[in-house]
Amino acid sequence: MSFQQQLDEAITVLQACTTLAPAIDRITELVADAILSGHTLYTAGNGGSAADAMHLAEELIGRYRHNRRPLPAICLNADVGAMTCIANDFGYDEVFARQLTALGKPGDVLIVFSTSGNSPNIINALSTARARGMINIALLGKDGGMARNLADHALIVPSQNTARIQEVHTLFLHAICEQVEQRLASASEPYV
Ligand SMILES: O=C(CO)[C@@H](O)[C@H](O)[C@H](O)[C@H](O)COP(=O)(O)O
Numbered sequence: 742m743s744f745q746q747q748l749d750e751a752i753t754v755l756q757a758c759t760t761l762a763p764a765i766d767r768i769t770e771l772v773a774d775a776i777l778s779g780h781t782l783y784t785a786g787n788g789g790s791a792a793d794a795m796h797l798a799e800e801l802i803g804r805y806r807h808n809r810r811p812l813p814a815i816c817l818n819a820d821v822g823a824m825t826c827i828a829n830d831f832g833y834d835e836v837f838a839r840q841l842t843a844l845g846k847p848g849d850v851l852i853v854f855s856t857s858g859n860s861p862n863i864i865n866a867l868s869t870a871r872a873r874g875m876i877n878i879a880l881l882g883k884d885g886g887m888a889r890n891l892a893d894h895a896l897i898v899p900s901q902n903t904a905r906i907q908e909v910h911t912l913f914l915h916a917i918c919e920q921v922e923q924r925l926a927s928a929s930e931p932y933v
């Protein structure tokens with residue numbers, strides 16, 4: 742595919758995402774409410790989606806557009822020690838679920854990134870989060886896979902192309918940061 746064809750495809754997918762705007766707003770409100778009431782956001786993904794999961798967590802704990810108080814966000818695929826131990830001793834399918842069993846509390850939020858919605862470690866993470874009373878959110882693509890019905894809130898990018906789906910996921914994660922920062926700025930708590 743030429744670059745022009747990739748660009749055209751990306752534009753088509755982005756335009757088709759307009760219908761997802763109300764769902765993004767709802768998810769952002771949930772994340773902001775959870776953080777403002779003292780809960781933690783966990784993120785997870787594999788491959789390119791692991792990078793997306795790190796990206797979202799670092800922008801909340803560090804900064805997005807504004808300096809403000811650091812927000813409690815932990816990326817589950819960022820801890821190489823925990824990842825390799827759990828994969829080695831319990832299997833790769835358990836790398837996120839076991840960390841959530843150790844850390845997750847009712848009211849905390851899990852956001853997973855998966856283009857297929859079928860990665861077993863992502864499926865196990867969603868089930869574990871649900872069992873622990875967490876709010877679980879899945880950013881997906883293709884047909885949403887098994888994750889579609891396991892998540893409390895699923896956002897499915899209308900594309901079959903993994904690269905295009907990941908590119909839209911980056912837009913989604915920035916939208917979440919943007920709106921969470923806005924909510925915090927208008928909240929009564931100290932901003933910085
Ligand atoms: O970044 C890419 C492809 O663009 C790959 O690394 C991709 O993330 C990996 O194949 C993942 O294992 C795919 O997992 P998932 O999105 O289906 O959950």
Ligand SMILES: [Zn+2]
Pocket residue numbers: 789904907
């Ligand atoms: Zn990629």
